[in-house]
Amino acid sequence: MPHPSPQDEHVDSKPAAGTIAQAGRGSCLEVFLIFLRLGFTSFGGPVAHLGYFRSEFVDRRRWLDDYAYSDLVALCQFLPGPASSQVGMAIGLRRAGWAGMLAAWVAFTLPSALALIGFALGLAHYGWLSQSAAVHGLKVAAVAIVAQAVWGMGRSLCPDRSRAALAVAAALITVILPTALAQMAAVLLGAVVGAAFLQVPPRPILANSSLGVTRWAGWLSLGLFIALLAGLPAWALLSNGALASQIDGFYRAGALVFGGGHVVLPLLETASVSTGMVSSADFLAGYGAAQAMPGPLFTFAAFLGALASGPLSGWAGGLALLCVIFLPGALLLTAALPFWESLRRRPGVRNMVAGVNASVVGILLGALYDPVWTSAILGKADFGLALLLFALLVYGRWSPVWVVLLAAAGGWTLGWLV
Known part of the structure; x- marks a missing residue:
């Protein structure tokens, strides 16, 4: 197995203490307002949500680094339940304690929940919404968001050939067999291969050393x-x-x-x-x-x-x-967090987590194709819009909020022209 590359060592030695906030060092209101905005703008499903979260909390606000974020993603991929919401809860817990965990869930969930309740009570009047051109534009935005997440996480978490190959294998598994069992098999493959073959150097500071759960x-x-x-x-x-x-x-x-x-x-x-x-x-x-x-x-x-x-x-x-x-x-997230942190200190578990992280990148890559790409890119115009949005996110460093608004307007314009 190849030794870790210099790029790998550089990533692993990323400073954690000086660039990210620790649990309990933010306000509940701060967490609520940020997740409320995400609750209004995070279109595209759970895979896209992970992209939105990464853009907001890793790239923009630096509440946690790629390793801390990917560890939370890996943990929530193991657990039953809504993985993206569990990641959001964990970020809220890390930032503002138990109240922050509740605030993150309420704020992220409430906008769509209230809209769907209203839709249920007036189904005959609002049934056209899911077929509108503007909503299709939002699906195209999800392509760009997920592509950005795959790009960024791939560079950080698959820095060598072994982990890149593992990510490709996970992507193939989930594309060929698009089921929950296939996703779990891909995660299990990453865990087994990582524990058996990978050699990841220890980090100076563990990414999630304090989440406040006893x-x-x-x-x-x-x-x-x-x-x-x-x-x-x-x-x-x-x-x-x-x-x-x-x-x-x-x-x-x-x-x-x-x-x-x-x-x-x-x-x-x-x-x-x-x-x-x-x-x-x-x-x-x-x-x-x-x-x-x-x-x-x-x-x-x-x-x-x-x-x-x-x-x-x-x-x-x-x-x-x-x-x-x-x-x-x-409940499962709260039950797992204190034991997850203890286990991940062990070298074997650290290697296993590195393999799982690579598999998660592959799962994101597979989901980028199906269902995100297949449900959104229906022609050349959609591809062009997605490419523009991706460039604005990666190279223009636009906020996902503005990208989503532009996507809605672009989808409506393309629908009107067609």
Whole structure:
């Protein structure tokens, strides 16, 4: 196996203490306002969200470096639940403690959740939104954002041939088999290859050395997660009630899905359509609208809760089931953080994480093609717009907010011309 290159050593010796803020050194309001803006502008799904987060918190604000960010991404790829939202929660926790974690989740989730609840309550009037040309422009923006993330993370996390080859292998796996199991297989491949073959030098300062989560809190969160996962089905079975069935179905959807995003849809369909909560036609209409929304796709649960015919419905139902589907991911993140930090100090784990990071780059590369590229680039005009946006992000150093606005305007203009 080749020894680490000088570029590798340069990246690993990047200063962490002087350029990034440590946990608890920011305000809850600061975290809320930044994530609220991201909640309004982060189009493109979970892969694109990782690009937005990297641009905002690694490149622009330097709250954490590429290693700290990639470690959080690697951890959340291992955990069930909405990976991008879990990364956001961890960043909020790092910056402003437990209140920051809650503020990050609320701010990032609320814009799309409220929009989807409103769409559910006025479905007949707003069904055209998902087919508009401006929304298509936003999908093109996601291509540029994800491409920028792959470009930046690839240079930092795949500095040698071994890790570059591992990233390519992960990309091929996820493109050929676009499933959650394939993503997990790619991550597992990175872990095995990294632990067995890679030799990553130690870093002077661990990237995530202080997130403020104690082992006691981790064990408590894990116990609560398991208790709810086992107790809610028992409650639904014994009570035979619609309320218990609703909560159980949505909690399981959030607890048993790796990677989040589109993978959650079959479980949500089982929890809502099969139980008679919503019709199949309404389910598909809401799914189309969710594609056009910023923020996490898990907010689709708010649409289903608002439209449900069960005891939880309307605004209250949408917000309640939104909390239910995100709860297991938050509990698992809290449970894993203190033990993840302890394990990653070991040389073998450090090598394994380096392999996982390379695989994550490959997964991002695969997702850049499918579904991001395939759903957005439908012709030469789309490709030209995506190329322009990528250049503005990478070389012009434009803020993603302005790129998203330009993309919406460009999509509308191209749609009008065509």
